[in-house]
Amino acid sequence: MISSETKKTFRLDGKEIPFREGQTVFDAAMAAGVYIPHLCHNPDFEPHSSCRLCTVIVNGRPFASCTQPAVAGQDVKSDTPELNEMRRTLTEMLFAEGNHYCPACEKSGNCRLQATAYALGLQDNQFPQFFPRREVDSSHPDIIFDRDRCILCGLCLRISRDVDKKSVFAMTDRGIGTTIVVDSPSGLLADSKVARTDEAVQHCPVGALMMKGEAYMVPIGRRRYDLRPINEDSVAEFQAREEALHG
Amino acid sequence: MTRLLETAAHPRSLRRVAIEPITRVEGHGKVTLLLDEQNRVHQARLHIVEFRGFEKFIQGRPYWEVPVLVQRLCGICPVSHHLAAGKAVDMLVGVRQLTPTAEKLRRLLHKGQMLQSHALHFFHLASPDLLFGFDSEVERRNIIGVIGEHTDLAVHGVMLRKFGQQVIKAVAGKRIHGTACIPGGMNKALTVEERDTLRRETTQMIRWSQEAVRLCRDVLEKSEHAPIFGVFPSNFLSLVRANGMLDFYDGGLRARDAQGATIFDHVDCTRYNRYIHEEVKSWSYMKFPFIINLGDEEGWYRVGPLARLNNCDGLDTVFAEHERQVFREAAGGGMQHATLAYHWARMIEMLHAAEGIERLLDDPDILGTDLVTRGEPALEGVGVIEAPRGTLFHHYKVDENDMIVRANLIVSTTNNNQAMNEAVRNVAATYLDGNKLTEGLLNHIEVAVRAYDPCLSCATHALGKMPLVVELVDAEGTVVDKMVKDARD
Ligand code: SF4
Numbered sequence A: 001m002i003s004s005e006t007k008k009t010f011r012l013d014g015k016e017i018p019f020r021e022g023q024t025v026f027d028a029a030m031a032a033g034v035y036i037p038h039l040c041h042n043p044d045f046e047p048h049s050s051c052r053l054c055t056v057i058v059n060g061r062p063f064a065s066c067t068q069p070a071v072a073g074q075d076v077k078s079d080t081p082e083l084n085e086m087r088r089t090l091t092e093m094l095f096a097e098g099n100h101y102c103p104a105c106e107k108s109g110n111c112r113l114q115a116t117a118y119a120l121g122l123q124d125n126q127f128p129q130f131f132p133r134r135e136v137d138s139s140h141p142d143i144i145f146d147r148d149r150c151i152l153c154g155l156c157l158r159i160s161r162d163v164d165k166k167s168v169f170a171m172t173d174r175g176i177g178t179t180i181v182v183d184s185p186s187g188l189l190a191d192s193k194v195a196r197t198d199e200a201v202q203h204c205p206v207g208a209l210m211m212k213g214e215a216y217m218v219p220i221g222r223r224r225y226d227l228r229p230i231n232e233d234s235v236a237e238f239q240a241r242e243e244a245l246h247g
Numbered sequence B: 001m002t003r004l005l006e007t008a009a010h011p012r013s014l015r016r017v018a019i020e021p022i023t024r025v026e027g028h029g030k031v032t033l034l035l036d037e038q039n040r041v042h043q044a045r046l047h048i049v050e051f052r053g054f055e056k057f058i059q060g061r062p063y064w065e066v067p068v069l070v071q072r073l074c075g076i077c078p079v080s081h082h083l084a085a086g087k088a089v090d091m092l093v094g095v096r097q098l099t100p101t102a103e104k105l106r107r108l109l110h111k112g113q114m115l116q117s118h119a120l121h122f123f124h125l126a127s128p129d130l131l132f133g134f135d136s137e138v139e140r141r142n143i144i145g146v147i148g149e150h151t152d153l154a155v156h157g158v159m160l161r162k163f164g165q166q167v168i169k170a171v172a173g174k175r176i177h178g179t180a181c182i183p184g185g186m187n188k189a190l191t192v193e194e195r196d197t198l199r200r201e202t203t204q205m206i207r208w209s210q211e212a213v214r215l216c217r218d219v220l221e222k223s224e225h226a227p228i229f230g231v232f233p234s235n236f237l238s239l240v241r242a243n244g245m246l247d248f249y250d251g252g253l254r255a256r257d258a259q260g261a262t263i264f265d266h267v268d269c270t271r272y273n274r275y276i277h278e279e280v281k282s283w284s285y286m287k288f289p290f291i292i293n294l295g296d297e298e299g300w301y302r303v304g305p306l307a308r309l310n311n312c313d314g315l316d317t318v319f320a321e322h323e324r325q326v327f328r329e330a331a332g333g334g335m336q337h338a339t340l341a342y343h344w345a346r347m348i349e350m351l352h353a354a355e356g357i358e359r360l361l362d363d364p365d366i367l368g369t370d371l372v373t374r375g376e377p378a379l380e381g382v383g384v385i386e387a388p389r390g391t392l393f394h395h396y397k398v399d400e401n402d403m404i405v406r407a408n409l410i411v412s413t414t415n416n417n418q419a420m421n422e423a424v425r426n427v428a429a430t431y432l433d434g435n436k437l438t439e440g441l442l443n444h445i446e447v448a449v450r451a452y453d454p455c456l457s458c459a460t461h462a463l464g465k466m467p468l469v470v471e472l473v474d475a476e477g478t479v480v481d482k483m484v485k486d487a488r489d
């Protein structure tokens, strides 16, 4: 697990967490089996701290744990009523801002937004629904892009730029008007360089960017977060990844 | 004669009575009666608030979402919409014939749905009226009353419904709102364990269903109402197989007239709109379908259990077929026209579903794992099934990017719209005309509607949680009297 060179630790909710040089608070916590709720971060790709769900209090000040370097001796709080309340509020805002009809959504059971809401104990939404009507791009034979479900995590954008080296996706406009646009003459996926095999289209945490022809193939009850809640699933996945990378 | 009551000659001088909403009917239904000073009925109408917005709502959504989305249309029979949309979507992916296992799983799912819906309809919603009398004390006339005085019967009703739901859960993964049907097939095979668990129950379910048929028949035979209550001639529409036998899941459209003569037969469902049109009436949100070549005056028809048993040439399960013959003989071999005969037909179908479930569970194909097939995609798909309350049409058009551009649904309730209005007018003329209105008398109207459909708006409501509000309103719309009752079931 953690090799002998990593003797340094910090305190997370009163527990000593060992870390390697250069590790973030998030990575060290997950490696030690402590779940920190998160949406925009996927440990396989560069973090960019936009959703703020992973916020923790470090020595009295809030930071996004997915980008915050771990420092020996620091005092970190994560599982507190105040932080969890803030995470719930952020999640509620994401639900209100898009059209997330879980009962009919093909991503249900595999969706990180839905699973995170369950993990946070979200019961209801205090905010009024926006009911946006943004354009659905179904022009591509293999891929469908439903912007009303996009939570602007930026993963597709980062992966297309950094891994596929295509920069198919970009964010445009500001604030509440922010959307993901596609780099092509018509603005449609069909005219872009995106391909079925691109990494960028495999990691959308919600049901925004999806493959055609795969909907509902896995019955309800057998989907990822039906089998294991996201707090257990992400920790297990993270630890397996650590094991593979660092032995 | 009762058609005369559809529109009164001088409505402004009349009193208006609204029964709204109808108890033990899911969704929003409202009956208005226009009465004069002597309580003579001049006009009787059933208004149904149907959720037509749905067809708009799914425009611009990918077609594969539709079978899942449409389940939200109805709180009692989501599986019916799931199956009808599933069949339409099969056509969109070019599939007219599923794998044997997929087709049998769908049929099993459908029979589970038929069983649970018919059990709910009869035991929970209709039996209080039939057992205690239409104008018996309102405190007693509900499922709690049935549990108190006919405990075994009530328990059988609950268990039959539960079994139907278990069948649904085994096939679809969930008791309600599963996602079993996917384009060109099914997403889940049945395990040996699931099959065996269900199979252990079928003998008992068949026996209880037989008892329910007998009970229903006895009650109707003894009933003073049955021969006169909502009895009127009509055409009938349903699906039949190529050999004329009843089929809930697939087949051609057959229409017969009041004497049993064929109007059309074995019509390919994809051509339904060459045979049926929908008329709009200014006073109702719900359309009135009719058989085109008979016209809107003569062409309306009934669907559902009564229509299916009147139309088909037989049932392919032994006990239910025997009961069907008794049913037909009771009408001298001709067509049954009594509104209350719906319940009898419903129980025969419940028995047929129970027997059919047993047969499907004994079929080795049901455990197969070859679940999905594909063909040449098409831009238009039609799916028609016999839902518990009658023929259900789903029709979709998509663009070349797989998005829905047009949808048309004719739900069972819409198909029975004219028939239910007919029944309301008939009962109003027979029972209410000239009498002082009481809760019991008004309940006669509800009994008529409930025989057809406890599911008026295809909208979801908590069962039995609806109060009944009866308002006596004068022609200017002023409330002059009001009656309120709580639904207790
Ligand atoms: S489409 Fe998906 S991956 Fe891309 S920004 Fe939106 S939510 Fe994130």
Ligand code: FES
Pocket (backbone or CB within 6 Å): A037, A038, A039, A040, A041, A048, A049, A050, A051, A052, A053, A054, A055, A064, A065, A066, A067
């Ligand atoms: S996961 Fe860290 S900010 Fe989103």
